Amino acid sequence: MRMSQGGLIDRGRILNFSFNGRSLQGHPGDSLASALIANGIRLVGRSFKYHRPRGIFSAGSEEPNAMLRIGPEATAEPNTRATQTPLYEGLQARSQNHWPSLEVDLLSINNLLSPVFSTGFYNKTFISPRKLWPVYEKMLRHIAGHGRAPGQRGPEQFEQCFSHCDVLIIGAGPAGLAAARRLASTDLRVVVVDECERPGGWLLKENTSIDGSNGTDWCDRITRQLSAAENVTLLYLTTAFGFYDHNLVALAERLPSGAATFSQRLHRVRAKQVVFATGSIERPLVFANNDLPGIMLAGAARAYLNQFAAKVGQRMVIYTNNDSAYRSAVDLSDAGVDVAAVADLREAPHASAIARLSERGISLYKGARIAAHGRRHLRSVRLCHSGSEQALQLDCDTLAVSGGWTPTLHLHSQSGGAVRFEPQLDTFVPGTPKQATVAAGAVNGLHGLQECLDDGERAAVTIAKRFGLVTGAPNGRSIDPSNESVENQLLFDTDCPAVKVVNQHKARRRGIGASGKYFVDFQNDVTISDVRQAYRESYVSVEHLKRYTTLGMGTDQGKTSNLNGLDLLAGLREEPVPKVGITTFRPPYTPVTLGLLAGQSQGAHLSPTRKTVLHAKHEQAGAVFDFNGLWLRPRCYLRHGETEETAIGREIRAVREGVGMTDVSTLGKFEIQGADCAEFLNRVYIGNMDTLVSGRCRYGLMLSDDGMVLDDGTVTRLDQQHYFITTSTGHAEHVLQHLEFLLDVLWPELDVNLVAVTEQWAGVAVAGPASRKLLRQLAGSDTEVLESVPYMGYASIELEESGQCIKARLLRISYSGEMAYEIYVPAHSATHVWELILNHGPGFDLQPYGMDAMDVLRIEKGFIVVGADADGRTTPMDIGMGAMLSKTKHFIGRHALTRPAMHESGRFQLVGLQAVNYQDGLFEGAQLTRLAGDRGYGASIGHISSAGFSPLLQRHVALALVRDGRKHLGQTIYSQDPARACPTPVGVTIVEPCAYDPEGARLRR
Amino acid sequence: MQEIRCPWCGPRVQTEFEYYCDDSLLTEVWGSEAVQQNLDRVFLRSNHLGYHQEIWQHTHGCRGWLRVLRHNLTHEIKESQPLGSNPVVDKDGRMQS
């Protein structure tokens, strides 16, 4: 119910929203959770496994129950914590994990069957028969789980940014604000982030006073100071969710955008120093039916009252093991809630606390144990206590519980910082940091307001010292101690004995009706019995316990459950908690939507697209594009009414019978100059490059240090001390780095200059028996030069048309097996040259051809692609190029090739394949076996590395890497390709790689 | 993501760099016929826990080469210098006199 006054809400404005289709109203300043509570809504969801009714349990990011689907149906964001969602106009919220409705959930039959659904039930029951698992899985996913992923892409925008600061303060509660205020007076660049809509942390939720004004006013004053400071940036609704290497902190900022959604921004902040003012999270108590709607954390009950003016119920009982919950009794009683009783697990609460209850006439039961009763909602508690043998029943609609406070260690722990067990608090606190960080405030186990403010100041001074700033120094780079008077109000009492788990058997004896479930983890429905069972089944390590019971594995990562689970396990093991240890904290602190991590890197923006300078020409010619690495290249050129298959066939015929042209600009290209070029190339390639004379080209193979093929390409000697080399498209970057390393690091003494010119030079290959005749038309006065260029020769020529001259490098090399020329021109002339060649084409039936035709042409010839036909395990001998290895010089990889294993049998060797039955298709990636029936692991003797359909041979051609393939030429083996079009094995004969013109006569015409 | 200080460009995020090799690859004497030694250099490198002399390239920056002394468990970077300069600290992170 909403109070008529108080709270930090703007009653002057009304926000309309809906929950499960019901129209409701709230105010600016409300969270979705507070607005639901103000509207009297208590049931907000069904639990993960048992489909038990659940209500709002907390007021912060630890919320295990109130996970809703937010937004319009088609794009609703699932598993969104109502406690962390600021209310906005038009917000649509729906509960999840029930069928058919929240009120009547037939799947809650699981609750009755729970003796069957014990820990490990799914694993034990559905494991066999294995074949049926997919069926089980589908069924189980319907029964157990949280929200479903949205069906459509939502309207929210995501963006990412990098930022840098001197100090990042995480958490704007008392400690964070105190630290920020001190550092604001320096010239350090400070960023303060808080996951809530406004700064203040627990100051907004408690009834406190600082320096005579109340805590909220103090927050506003400090916030105004910080906003005015130029060196301070405040980020609200921003969660620091991950701490990474070298003080990199990932922030998820939510930006209200439009009516119905938040857009988000991912900040990667590199902070020189980080302050963890992350606070602490209240722990629940474990007792019978402790998950009923109406039961919530005691701190949350007064947070809803103080911050949102929302009463969580009419008549309440408080159950606690520490003094902090007494504040809830006081605040709620003063607000007119009927507080029936405080039940304290301890025998001797503090006298001052007792006094505050008796002032208000609230009963106190010491040494109390309780059990909750009710079906869809809490109706009463039964209670026994040390003052009486008789159990008593208290009717109530709300039960506020407190089991002490757990420091929010997550980020500290993610940063590699050590943690230390604090027995008095029965919890872990930050120990020695690993990176440049400081922890301040409640995260250190401090729960007095004055202590937290002081600790924030202390952290600021520590940080300032690390930057070399001296306390009291002039010129604005000083830190002055504050002298604010804080009424010594304890936010939370620090004396918190380790009594959190009600002893089931003892409670039953005392007649409070203790049958029912004792939940340790609400979100994943893990109970005491599950933990005990895991222990009985020997899952005694905390990591095993977590995985076996799924305790702490929900989207809340067990923020409220981990320590209770740990206490329980420690009790079973009869060891102290620190001996049992804690599980690792991992990012993210709260769930992060995948869209935020992707940011703008979606669709076409996932990676850059490289287009050659001839791209527009290809588009004009009807190209169908495909990616080759980052490059967009034509696969084939479609003519009107053609299928891709017929187009590819036509292009291949053009090259074999007439003339074709293709864009080879994507090849890696390098200029190499200097006196020691020949020596350098000799070291890099396996062949003798020093014998290459000016005006000639040579095919070259590069190896890695381990003797495996790194890349292949051509080397052209343009001049005495000037070379032009090409690499395969996919390896240009790698080869550049390889050569740079050699020249910059290993052999700086060589006089060699290397420049990558891939983008600066475009290349067009003209291939086919008519290629020379065609080029003669453009060679003009250089016709004789053209005629004289031999196979593997080079000449610089001028292409002429209507008076225009373009200087080009003409290399007579062939990747198709036909007479062919590669023409390289500066990129800015490329389109002109392409057009020039095309304009002379009609007389020769010239056709542009794409990657697919090029691929078939080279497979027919047995030419390899490094990366496909030679992988990182392939030597030159394996691909039949052993003869190229120089015997007269040293080169990279030579020693590695002398190892015996490189020459033993059993190596995968390059061969060609031919289907026994000509109609059978051969496809890249198919596995090869000796026998048709050899299916399964271990039977493969190789795989098809390249394949395509040859229109000239009227069959598929393929290259393959086959174990001892050269020894088995002529034998029949089997291609197995069950995942694709060939369900049955295809018989294939091992043949020489080159299927077309093996003598190479066509090249040398 | 780690932060690496490029001696020429200043501190930059790790994604601008590429790890290339450890510094044992630098020890080759070109043309030496000590085959086994050369093979050991390639295949039998030590994989110790602790500070590690690494060669990085500022690939998406100045393309310069760096020698980075980095702890391979904590990722602490003790120093990063132009490759070719003498290391200031030894493999265990101690200052060399």
Ligand SMILES: [Zn+2]
């Ligand atoms: Zn650089």
